[in-house]
Amino acid sequence: MVYNRTGKGEEVLHLDRVSKIYTMGEVQVEALKHVSVDFYESELVVLLGSSGSGKSTLLNIIGGLDVPSEGQLYFRGKEMTAATEDNLTVYRRESIGFVFQFYNLISSLTALENVQLVTEISSNPMSAEEALRLVNLSERMHHFPAQLSGGEQQRVAIARAVAKRPELLLCDEPTGALDYETGKLVLEVIRKVNEELGTTTLVITHNVSIAAMADRVIRMRSGEITEIESNKKKLSPSELSW
Numbered sequence: 001m002v003y004n005r006t007g008k009g010e011e012v013l014h015l016d017r018v019s020k021i022y023t024m025g026e027v028q029v030e031a032l033k034h035v036s037v038d039f040y041e042s043e044l045v046v047l048l049g050s051s052g053s054g055k056s057t058l059l060n061i062i063g064g065l066d067v068p069s070e071g072q073l074y075f076r077g078k079e080m081t082a083a084t085e086d087n088l089t090v091y092r093r094e095s096i097g098f099v100f101q102f103y104n105l106i107s108s109l110t111a112l113e114n115v116q117l118v119t120e121i122s123s124n125p126m127s128a129e130e131a132l133r134l135v136n137l138s139e140r141m142h143h144f145p146a147q148l149s150g151g152e153q154q155r156v157a158i159a160r161a162v163a164k165r166p167e168l169l170l171c172d173e174p175t176g177a178l179d180y181e182t183g184k185l186v187l188e189v190i191r192k193v194n195e196e197l198g199t200t201t202l203v204i205t206h207n208v209s210i211a212a213m214a215d216r217v218i219r220m221r222s223g224e225i226t227e228i229e230s231n232k233k234k235l236s237p238s239e240l241s242w
């Protein structure tokens with residue numbers, strides 16, 4: 001097995017000179033400029049960068065929600081940028097868990113039913129109950145989203161994302177809508193999923209303090225990666241402050 005410098009596992013993702021240009025009428029926005037980077041099994045990576053630096057574009061391309069204008073994305077050695085629509089759908093459905101700033105739960109379904117929507121269509125899921133246990137919400141599984149706090153709703157969203165046992169958990173500002181204490185609880189759940197399931201986890205944040213819980217920290221500016229740094233010592237979310 002080849003180990004990278006974080007001491008984690010094999011390469012899961014390889015991006016080779018990925019660019020993204022959005023065209024809006026006469027205007028072209030270069031959201032990503034020749035980004036090359038690898039991600040490894042079971043590492044937790046925090047992506048930092050100011051607004052508009054390309055973080056969400058990068059995450060959406062990695063998750064198969066968007067396609068690059070140029071360059072290649074490889075998942076476990078397979079070129080996803082050459083994949084058929086059907087193969088991309090399978091990739092999104094089986095290999096990717098997404099968590100967004102706003103939880104996107106279905107309000108007429110309970111926490112358990114929201115998670116079951118995913119477990120019903122996945123090939124190797126854990127049970128919805130098990131996923132909710134993982135995020136410490138066993139006691140609340142029959143509650144509707146409106147009966148849950150923001151942090152609890154986000155934990156349901158995390159349970160929904162990880163119940164399929166994805167290889168990649170992609171989190172776009174997962175604590176962006178939460179207060180300090182609740183945000184830390186959600187980060188604690190992300191750390192737990194990363195450690196207990198070994199899911200390669202990417203977390204986008206504006207909050208520099210959160211970088212201390214990562215194996216690696218990637219900084220972006222104007223569509224480019226400006227720095228990749230390994231943390232010698234990782235902090236647990238409970239040790240973070242901002």
Ligand SMILES: Nc1ncnc2c1ncn2[C@@H]1O[C@H](COP(=O)(O)OP(=O)(O)OP(=O)(O)O)[C@@H](O)[C@H]1O
Nearest residue numbers: 022024029031049050051052053054055056057058
């Ligand atoms: N669908 C789109 N159409 C046109 N331009 C877009 C689109 N999505 C993103 N952009 C532009 O691409 C650039 C990168 O946006 P992106 O959302 O990736 O940045 P970000 O770092 O995630 O920002 P934020 O932290 O504000 O979410 C920005 O200039 C943005 O306006």
